[in-house]
Amino acid sequence: MISDNLREVRQEIQNSCALVGRKEDSVTLIAVTKTVDSEKTKQVVQAGILDCAENRAEKFLEKKQELADFPQITWHFIGNLQRRKVKLVINEIDYFHALDSLKLAAEIQKRAEHVIKCFVEVNVSGEESKQGITPAELSGFIEELKAFDRIQVVGLMTMAPADSTKEQQHEIFRTLRQLQEKVRECHLSYAPCTELSMGMSNDFSVAIQEGATFIRVGTALVKDM
Structure with missing residues (x-):
């Protein structure tokens, strides 16, 4: 049951926050609903999770339409977004978690009808299979984003x-926090960079201990549904 799963996740969030002296409400729990259908996503929302994440344009649009009776949902798009699909989703979401190139930024700028809250994706671990810019590229990338007035870098x-x-998780998440702090300390109007999107079902406890403000949890919430 989603209610049981949610209880366990919230308890772990509470425990992780207590370990480092944080308040539980400093962490936003995002339900990654990409593996379940609209009916099960509706159960997630009815259980009290109002932040939901998808990673495929067509499925997201279909699901958002089917959940139109729940306008209180905050929609997050995670994962790679192809430039040719930006026009389909960018004005339908509240947060985009995978900004990783200037070409993508330019397409968002072209298609967005309002300022889009974006997280810059950083490949801290250096995995070749992962998207994201390198830590060394971050400063220059943030500087380049100044040209796009419809993009606000809310975090990494x-x-x-x-x-x-x-x-290893502690090291990776700690590194991202240090990078985020450097950007935040620049006091850029277009890149306040106050948030950290990191941590999934298997490592969100560590991420919280290292400062995560948004955690993206799928399996731990929707298992056995």
Whole structure:
């Protein structure tokens, strides 16, 4: 049951926050609903999770339409967004978690009808299979984004390798936090960079301990549904 799963996740969030002296409400729980249908997504929302994430344009649009009776949902788009599909989804979402190139930024600028809240994706671990800019590229990339007035960099995003140890997870998430702090300290109007999107079902506890403000949880919430 989603209610049981949610209880377990919220307890782990509470425990993780307590370990480092954070308040539980400093963490936004995003339900990654990409693997379940609209009916099960509706159950997630009815259980009290109002932030939902999808990663495929067509499926997202279909699901949003089917859940039109729940306008309170905050929609997050995670994962790679092909430039040719930007026009389909960019004005339908509240947050985009995978900005990783100037070409994509230019397409968002072209298609957006309002300012889009974006997370810059940083490939901290260096995995070849992962999208994202390198830590060394971040400063220059942020500077280049100044030209796009319909993009607001609200924070940074990363993922730890699926087979990473807790020690490696701590290092990866700590590195992203340090990068985020450097950008935030620049006090850029277009890149306040106050948020950290990191941590999934298998590592969100570590991510919270390292400062995550948005965690993206799928399996731990929708298992056995």
